[in-house]
Amino acid sequence: MPTSESVDDYLRAILELSGKSEERVSSNGLATRLGVRAASVTGMLQKLAAQRPPLVLYEKHRGVRLSAAGMRRAWEIVRHHRLLELFLHDVLKYSWDEVHEEAERLEHFISERFEDRVAAILGDPEVDPHGHVIPHRNGTIPVREEVPLVEWPIGKPAVLSSVSDRDPAALRELQRLGLVPGSGLVVDESKPNASLLVRLSGQKRQIRLSIELALHVAVDASRI
Amino acid sequence: MPTSESVDDYLRAILELSGKSEERVSSNGLATRLGVRAASVTGMLQKLAAQRPPLVLYEKHRGVRLSAAGMRRAWEIVRHHRLLELFLHDVLKYSWDEVHEEAERLEHFISERFEDRVAAILGDPEVDPHGHVIPHRNGTIPVREEVPLVEWPIGKPAVLSSVSDRDPAALRELQRLGLVPGSGLVVDESKPNASLLVRLSGQKRQIRLSIELALHVAVDASRI
């Protein structure tokens, strides 16, 4: 069962919108994420659910979630995406904010051989340039506990684990501020004007972070 | 005027079938090369000729050739293809016979940035793994005089310049025999049973080369 570029995009969008808890995803949510109309989403979901084996579990008016086969394919595409991002960054010297767009296109077209060779060159890496874990070749997903920075307790030291990759301008700003995966930091204060005051480890200077920007950031929650 | 994968394939096929002399290409020839029906070719050619600016010059029943715009786009795709082949071979350690298929797919989807970074990593290379010249970034095509091995005079020393990349089995066989770009050789005899007897420079052993295999090989004709 080969999948088209569009089908791959739907599966990955369902995976990403459903979150850790694998909740059902709405047609509207998918339409917004994919930049198509809700009617187009309904049509596609009906097709994916009718495949044997089905790629999604779909009940009219009740949202959709991935089947086992859909889950497998979605994570496969995510592995392509994250390996490509790291490859573009480390080997082809793309900047942090440039990798996502190119990876989003190429993820659909590289072969398993390409995937394997890139993984080998990069030394079977564990995370992409934005700090997201890279699924293993065999389909297993490394677990990692993360919390959105906006939910992290005031005053408790944290380690930045990942940043969202979809907004190049935000990425450039975060890099400028030194907020990259691995950075240690403390949230000093959550201001009423919808911003956070944070300090990087070993620095006295406070950084004022808008909520919109802070929403792009997650920290390591392994010892919450 | 963005071009689709199919359109790119048509343009590249017209370029490759029309040869140095830029002869008109027939619908049937294109259909065979592209693995589609002649009726589909006619439909596509009419569409490409109707674009403003047109990508091909097409006269009913009289074949087709590339317009200036079509030529530009076709060589652009060829540059992608050949850079990708060299990159897959040199960086990702693909073998000689594996690069073509992957490059054929990816050539349509890499960005100009990707093209530039790959070219930079490879040091602005002049030829791909099969000995084919790589068009320059600005669109100019390096000239090189080549002659099919089967037309090369008996007994005259030659240098192998390129081999066709579309037949993996033939490529493996040629590599096994030591017939790679740069190899010096002499044709000793053209046998009536449709084969050539050749010797590699500095070797006494004769190699028997079927005409089918020999048709895959071209030699440097700069001093014919």
Added chain:
DNA sequence: GCACTAATTTAGGCTAGCCTAAAAAATTCT
């Protein structure tokens, strides 16, 4: 020049994936 054959084009259809507009179902509000 005419008949036959080969190449090409036209006509009509199909699928994937998108769209708009209208209908129907679910949810929210009073």
Added chain:
DNA sequence: AGAATTTTTTAGGCTAGCCTAAATTAGTGC
């Protein structure tokens, strides 16, 4: 609960690129 609103689905259409079958044109042999 019943009305109003929002979400989702259905219905009908469109384009790109492919197909088969039927014309048409070009080329060949006599």
